[in-house]
Amino acid sequence: MSKKLIEAGNTKEIKLGKMKRIEIGNKAILICNVNDQFYAVDDMCTHEDSSLYLGCIKGDLVQCSLHGAKFSVITGEPKEEPAEVPLQTYPIVIKGETIFVEI
Numbered sequence: 001m002s003k004k005l006i007e008a009g010n011t012k013e014i015k016l017g018k019m020k021r022i023e024i025g026n027k028a029i030l031i032c033n034v035n036d037q038f039y040a041v042d043d044m045c046t047h048e049d050s051s052l053y054l055g056c057i058k059g060d061l062v063q064c065s066l067h068g069a070k071f072s073v074i075t076g077e078p079k080e081e082p083a084e085v086p087l088q089t090y091p092i093v094i095k096g097e098t099i100f101v102e103i
């Protein structure tokens with residue numbers, strides 16, 4: 001399947017340490033601001049399918065609100081149990097102030 005760029009927001013709108021949830025088809029993706037760099041990961045925790053948008057970002061980690069698993073939003077790797085499976089990550093492209101996610 002060919003990849004495409006989907007408009008995901010504005011660099012001024014997603015503040016430092018915050019995230020934005022976007023829906024693309026049947027999938028939800030988080031756009032996260034870590035040190036004014038933007039990263040995109042699946043919104044669904046790999047432990048038990050809870051939305052990570054209900055959690056919070058600390059540094060480069062997003063923490064699930066249900067059982068506390070933490071994932072790197074940069075690599076998708078799980079950094080704290082109980083999650084063991086990485087999150088899917090997506091490339092970000094910035095044009096001017098507009099953020100695009102490559103799906």
Ligand code: FES
Binds near residue numbers: 050
């Ligand atoms: S559902 Fe996220 S840690 Fe359990």
